[in-house]
Amino acid sequence: MRFNNILPELYVIDFQKSLNFYTKILGFKLEYQRSNPLFAFLSYQGSQIMIQQEDNDEEWHNAKPEYPYGRGINFQIETNDVQKIIDSLVKNNYPLKRGVKESWYKVKNTLHGHREILVIDPSGYLLRFSQGLGTKRE
Template identity: 45%
Template sequence: MVRLNTLIPELTVSDISRSLYFYLNILSFELEYERKENKFAMLSLEDSQIMIEERNGNWETGNLIYPFGRGINFQIVVNNIDKLYTNVEVHDYPIKIELEENWYRANNKLLGQKEFLIMDPDGYLLRFAQNIGEREIAMDNI
């Protein structure tokens, strides 16, 4: 039985076959299960899970035009970002923001990540990140 996270985004996609190819082959997600009759799939990558379903009129709250998911990016934490990044490059898939190191303040700490961003075939913004540590910062620098 698949262990389900308590929050799992479900993305409406325009072409389930194209999206499955992207997520399974370019990003190395695993197919947990699918309902082909509903053009639906449950996918996972390490501890992250998403559901994708071909557009069918259900769940739509407004006009759905490309790029889908405006105003949101999904951070997906991985253990080996360099391997994933190389696989995206090998497939010659467009990279929105190249692999870089960033540090983000969380109260009195800096949390480090190596990260890059791409858009899936329907324009959902995906930010892949690998944690690289944390640093203390002086409270007077905040």
């Protein structure tokens, strides 16, 4: 297994609930896990994250964690099928923060298109799933 150069580790409020959310609802693959502390390494179409049960270990925090975790950050996760994620969220009665939105982002003289949704995970992290629409000239 090759690890990405940047690899977020998310402390979570309820490990089992978070693991279920990422694997059963969103479709992440459980690569491996440990039991002490509760930890899982997950992957999704080239993206990788780690989740770990919050343990109040001050060495790994710059402030006391409180809900919603991850304030001020969103994780953009590339997907090849935004609709599949939406369907799974709806089937599991899990709310979207924002439904599908088409966005075009300028990179030099080219616009890069994406179909995006926003969802908040059980610990409060903001996830942005993004499906590429291609490019066009400005």
